[in-house]
Amino acid sequence: MKNRHLSKAIAEQNFNRFITIMRYKCEFNGIEFIQVPRFYPSSKRCSKCGEVKRNLKLSDRVFQCECGHEIDRDLNASINLANYRVS
Numbered sequence: 001m002k003n004r005h006l007s008k009a010i011a012e013q014n015f016n017r018f019i020t021i022m023r024y025k026c027e028f029n030g031i032e033f034i035q036v037p038r039f040y041p042s043s044k045r046c047s048k049c050g051e052v053k054r055n056l057k058l059s060d061r062v063f064q065c066e067c068g069h070e071i072d073r074d075l076n077a078s079i080n081l082a083n084y085r086v087s
Contacts, residue, residue: 036084047071047079 019035026033036042044056046065053065056073063069063076071079 034084034086036081040084042077042080042084043073045076045080047076047083 023033041052044053046069048069049065049067051065061073063071063073
């Protein structure tokens with residue numbers, strides 16, 4: 001993993017394998033598998049009103065929306081991912 005170009009390729013392969021295994025296990029057990037798009041703004045979208053905050057920095061640990069909703073950034077993202085529906 002010292003070669004940064006090679007390590008990136010290896011890391012991507014393992015993630016693809018993880019997704020494949022998860023998809024197979026869900027299908028085998030009759031569970032719906034939904035993969036959220038890579039750039040879905042789960043951290044930047046308000047879980048209450050749905051507005052996307054474009055200027056959210058990684059250092060901002062508390063999500064504060066203009067609607068007055070204030071919540072931990074990671075909790076906000078997990079709520080958005082739980083409520084994600086394929087449109």
